[in-house]
Amino acid sequence: MSDLSWISNVISAARPQAMGALLRYFRDLDTAEEAFQDACLRALKNWPQNGPPRDPAAWLIFVGRNSGIDAVRKRSKQTAMPDEDQVSDLEDAETDIAERLDGAHYRDDILRLLFICCHPDLPPTQQIAVALRIVSGLSVKQIARAFLVGESAMEQRITRAKARIADAGVPFETPGAVERSERLAAVMAMVYLVFNEGYSTNSGEAQAREPLCEEAIRLGRLLLRLFQTEPEVMGLLALTLLQHARAPARFDANGEIVLLEDQDRKLWSGKMIEEGLALVDKALRHRKPGPYQVQAAVAALHARAAKAEDTDWQEIDLLYSLLESMQPSPVVTLNRAVAVSKVRGAEEALAMIEPLEDRLSGYFHFFGLKGGLLMKLGRHDEARVAFDRAIALANTAAEAAHIRMHIDRLKAEATQGKSEKAS
Amino acid sequence: MLYAVLCYASEDVVGSWTKEQDDAVMVKLLDVQERYAKANKLGPVARLLPTTAATTLRKVKGESLVIDGPFAETKEQFLGFYTVDVENLDEALQFARELSEVNPSGGSYEIRPISIFSPATVKS
Numbered sequence: 001m002s003d004l005s006w007i008s009n010v011i012s013a014a015r016p017q018a019m020g021a022l023l024r025y026f027r028d029l030d031t032a033e034e035a036f037q038d039a040c041l042r043a044l045k046n047w048p049q050n051g052p053p054r055d056p057a058a059w060l061i062f063v064g065r066n067s068g069i070d071a072v073r074k075r076s077k078q079t080a081m082p083d084e085d086q087v088s089d090l091e092d093a094e095t096d097i098a099e100r101l102d103g104a105h106y107r108d109d110i111l112r113l114l115f116i117c118c119h120p121d122l123p124p125t126q127q128i129a130v131a132l133r134i135v136s137g138l139s140v141k142q143i144a145r146a147f148l149v150g151e152s153a154m155e156q157r158i159t160r161a162k163a164r165i166a167d168a169g170v171p172f173e174t175p176g177a178v179e180r181s182e183r184l185a186a187v188m189a190m191v192y193l194v195f196n197e198g199y200s201t202n203s204g205e206a207q208a209r210e211p212l213c214e215e216a217i218r219l220g221r222l223l224l225r226l227f228q229t230e231p232e233v234m235g236l237l238a239l240t241l242l243q244h245a246r247a248p249a250r251f252d253a254n255g256e257i258v259l260l261e262d263q264d265r266k267l268w269s270g271k272m273i274e275e276g277l278a279l280v281d282k283a284l285r286h287r288k289p290g291p292y293q294v295q296a297a298v299a300a301l302h303a304r305a306a307k308a309e310d311t312d313w314q315e316i317d318l319l320y321s322l323l324e325s326m327q328p329s330p331v332v333t334l335n336r337a338v339a340v341s342k343v344r345g346a347e348e349a350l351a352m353i354e355p356l357e358d359r360l361s362g363y364f365h366f367f368g369l370k371g372g373l374l375m376k377l378g379r380h381d382e383a384r385v386a387f388d389r390a391i392a393l394a395n396t397a398a399e400a401a402h403i404r405m406h407i408d409r410l411k412a413e414a415t416q417g418k419s420e421k422a423s
Numbered sequence: 424m425l426y427a428v429l430c431y432a433s434e435d436v437v438g439s440w441t442k443e444q445d446d447a448v449m450v451k452l453l454d455v456q457e458r459y460a461k462a463n464k465l466g467p468v469a470r471l472l473p474t475t476a477a478t479t480l481r482k483v484k485g486e487s488l489v490i491d492g493p494f495a496e497t498k499e500q501f502l503g504f505y506t507v508d509v510e511n512l513d514e515a516l517q518f519a520r521e522l523s524e525v526n527p528s529g530g531s532y533e534i535r536p537i538s539i540f541s542p543a544t545v546k547s
Contacts, residue, residue, distance in 0.1 A: 006527045009444075013435035052529050055498060218438060224475040228492040237475065271472075278476040282491060 007047055011040055014057035015137045016222060020109030021061045026068055027172055029116070029134070029162060035068030036060065042067070107226045108174055111183055114219070116165050118186040126161040128194050128212075133158050136215050146198070146212050148205060184227060188236050188292065191219045195240045206251060213244045224279075234283035235293030241276035242299035245269040257398040261308040273303045294323045313342035330356040334366060337373075346376040364393040368403060380410050425466070425537040426515040428505040428522070432530025433498065434473050451525035459507060459518060466506030467543050474500050499530055506537065 018039070022032040039060045053059040117131040129147065132138045138146075144154035175183060198212025220237035227233050249263035258264075280300045283293045298319050305311040320336035334353055341349035350373045353366065360366035371386035387407050394400035440448070459465040474493035481488045493500065505522075509515050512534065519532035 005444075006529070009439045009527075010433075010436050010529070013433060013439045214441075221438060221473060221475050228475075229490075234475075234491075275472050275476055278472060282476070282478055285489070 004044070004048075007044060010047075010052065010056050011043060011060070012137050014060055016110045016113060016135055017057040017106050018060040018064060019134065019137075020106065020111075020113040021057075022064050022068065023113055023116075023170070024105065024109055024172065025065055027170065029166060029170070031068055031071075032064075033134070034071065035064040038067040038071075039064035105174075108180070110222065110226060111175075111180070111187065112171065114187040114190065114223075115183045116168075116170050118190045119165055119168050121164055121168065122161055124193050125197070126157060127190050128197050129154065129158050130161045130165070131190060131194060131219075132212075132215060134162075135219065138211070138215070142211065146209050148208065184223075184230070184233070187223065188233065191216050191223065192236060192240070192292075194219065195243075199243060206247075206255075210247065213240070213247070216240050217244060229286075231283040231286040231288050232290040232292050234279045235290060235296045238276040238279035238283065238296035239292055239299055241272045241279070242296060242303050245272035245276065245303065255398075256401065257396065259402070260302065265306065265308075268303070276300065277303065289322065289326075291323060291327050294319050294326065311342075313339045317343050330359045331363075331365075334360065334363075334369060337369065341373060341376075346373040349373055350377065362393060364390055364395060364399060367393060368399075371403070371406060375406065375410060380414065384410055424511060424515075425506065425508050425540055426512075427535045427537050428507060428515065428519050429501065429533040429535060430503045430505075430522075430530060431499040431533065432502055432526075432528035434500045434502060437502065437528050438473065448526060448528075452522060455518070455521045455525060456505070458521075464508050466508060466540070468503070468505045470503040471501065502530070506540070 015036075019032060019036050022035050023029060026032045026035065042063050043056075043060065047053070113135055114131065117127050117134060119127070122130070125147070129143055132143050132146075133140065140155050140158060141151050143158075144151045147154060149157075195213055195216035198209045198214075198216065217237070217240050220233070220240055224230070224233045224237050245268045246260070246263060248269065249265065249267035250258060252258050276296070277300055280293070280296050283296070298316055301312050301316055301319075317336060317339035320332060320339055324332050324336060333356060337349040337353045340352055350370070353370060353373075356366065357370075367386045367390035371383045371390055374380075374383035374386060384407065387403050387410070390403045391400050394403065437445075456465055456468065477491075477493045479490045479492060479494050481490060505518070507515060507518050509518065515534045519534055523530075523532060
């Protein structure tokens with residue numbers, strides 16, 4: 001690994017804390033970003049010569065703050081601040097100052113930095129793009145690639161979103177306990193959005209979008225480091241790890257989606273699963289269940305099953321019914337119905353999802369499941385109707401292909417049935 | 424003499440490596456280990472999951488208290504360890520030096536003589 005790529009890793013690791021502190025000093029996102037950029041340039045010049053600082057974040061905050069103040073002074077034609085060569089990080093005095101200034105604040109600094117990206121006026125995709133730019137420090141080019149749009153379009157989108165954030169005014173007061181937990185909830189939702197943006201994809205795009213999943217996991221770890229005892233943050237990180245662990249098995253050689261029950265489980269990432277399971281264990285000890293923990297627990301049951309047949313559907317049914325009571329939604333009920341069909345049969349599952357048809361009339365998975373259940377019950381004509389609806393609603397070619405496979409089976413059984421009658 | 428070589432580095436930095444970067448570092452670290460393994464000098468080795476997965480048990484006024492997170496909040500974290508059976512401190516330091524040469528994390532290695540050592544009964 002070259003010196004420069006080593007430095008860029010150190011900078012990106014220090015970024016959230018440094019940006020968060022600079023935003024607090026300057027109370028303006030653009031000034032903070034400029035100051036941070038300037039500190040990075042100086043780091044690229046200084047670190048290879050003088051060796052790495054003991055505390056890179058403190059160094060970047062200190063140098064960034066000086067350069068920001070310097071910029072303001074230059075504008076008002078005053079004398080410049082001392083050169084960064086005089087800022088020796090080996091002299092602990094300065095690091096200590098920076099640390100004393102920031103140690104107490106860093107949790108709220110990073111939370112604020114994440115929180116400003118969650119402004120309710122911003123549509124989800126803009127929240128994600130801004131968070132990746134400001135917090136993760138991905139380049140506009142990298143973000144554009146993950147969103148499958150052109151660089152200039154993404155540049156515009158981010159500029160517009162940042163202007164909106166500036167208009168809204170950044171909340172600088174130190175949050176109280178209630179406010180802090182509200183901010184945390186908004187930030188967790190945003191991190192999960194980042195993850196889903198990377199996860200819900202079809203074959204050709206999977207590789208381009210994978211960095212979004214990795215970034216979400218990194219943000220989840222960052223959040224858990226700040227809120228070590230929050231079981232929902234453990235749940236969120238566990239959920240993203242356990243889902244992303246399946247990434248290597250989600251597409252076949254032709255790039256077609258492989259359903260969970262057909263995936264080659266040996267391809268799942270054992271390391272991610274172990275970390276996810278460890279976090280689920282930790283969260284459960286708190287006995288304070290929440291939606292992320294419950295979803296993580298479902299993912300954990302899938303991860304624990306060595307073969308699809310070993311899946312503990314009974315427990316999954318229970319977990320989804322818990323999730324239904326926390327977060328009622330037709331999609332959650334639909335997911336529960338899959339478990340119900342395995343535990344108590346297709347008839348009961350069908351009865352469960354039929355009332356949802358109005359609300360899920362545009363949802364591919366509803367008609368896919370409905371068709372599958374009807375087929376199991378031998379109601380082939382109705383199954384065919386549901387499958388046709390599913391194909392019309394399919395989001396990807398792979399989804400449509402999967403349904404066509406069922407229709408072919410229906411046809412095969414129909415001809416078989418006729419020939420049996422004839423004989 | 425048996426030594427533990429304890430690895431400390433910033434997990435933020437190590438966590439910011441891409442999978443490719445991480446794999447490349449692991450290959451180089453394995454090379455070093457292999458040389459010592461061939462000379463029958465390498466004992467059990469472990470890389471730990473991030474400290475966010477850690478739980479700490481502490482005894483407070485005679486009662487054990489379970490706390491989420493690592494033992495201490497530090498700038499650099501305890502990320503893993505090696506055990507080596509070498510001639511002396513110089514050789515243990517040499518092992519650590521070889522590791523640090525191929526490891527770009529910029530972390531530290533603590534070389535600590537082992538007092539009680541029970542070889543593994545658990546297979547990975």
